[in-house]
Amino acid sequence: MSTTDISDIIENFDVLDDWEDRYRYLIELGRTLEPLPEEARIPANKVQGCVSQVWLVTRWQDRRASFVCDSDAHIVRGLLAILVSVYAGHTASEILDIDALAVFRQLQLQEHLTPQRSNGLRSFVDRIRSDARQMLARGEAQGA
Template identity: 80%
Template structure:
């Protein structure tokens, strides 16, 4: 995936007035994620707390994060694409300082998610933050 710029995503959401259009855009964002290889769909990479099947692999190169992730649900893939845009390229310390859920509040997405999806989103954010904390402990 060529990581989308979070500013561009926010701008595109602001242009779309209708929630049906916003959901379509969210699904399109999810399609930009490259499929996760089957060998990466392991228990260790599975994000716990998500109703959908969600996997995350965090890569660190020169102290900056990049992500491979996937889900079996279209809307969840779109949410993951937004989170990848929020967190990609940041250091572990920067990741811990970012309030990604604030981005979802500003996009008014949080209020349009089911409680299960909202909990899954929080689980995914916590997994990324956990990976960042782990890097800080080991370096």
């Protein structure tokens, strides 16, 4: 399944006035995520700090990131789909420069999330940023 462009997501949120419609759209976005293979649901891929079960696998090809992730909560899957749209296709250094939470503020999502979901969202962002830092460190160690 393909990643939805973040500008399309922002545009779609702008046309949806009702928060019930926005939540339905979030659930729909979650369904667009690439399926996470069962064998990837291991402790090393689990994102700590999320109340829901959340897994993340970061892949690097030609120095650009792609992500496979999943959650046991429909709304959280939608939030993950937004983050994947923000970060996918970027290099590790670009990822470290992106303020993904600014997108959530722009969409007015942060004020509609429980504190636990907001903390989980930050944990997911922190994990992606940590993966990017590890990638940069590996590149520097290899003399890239």
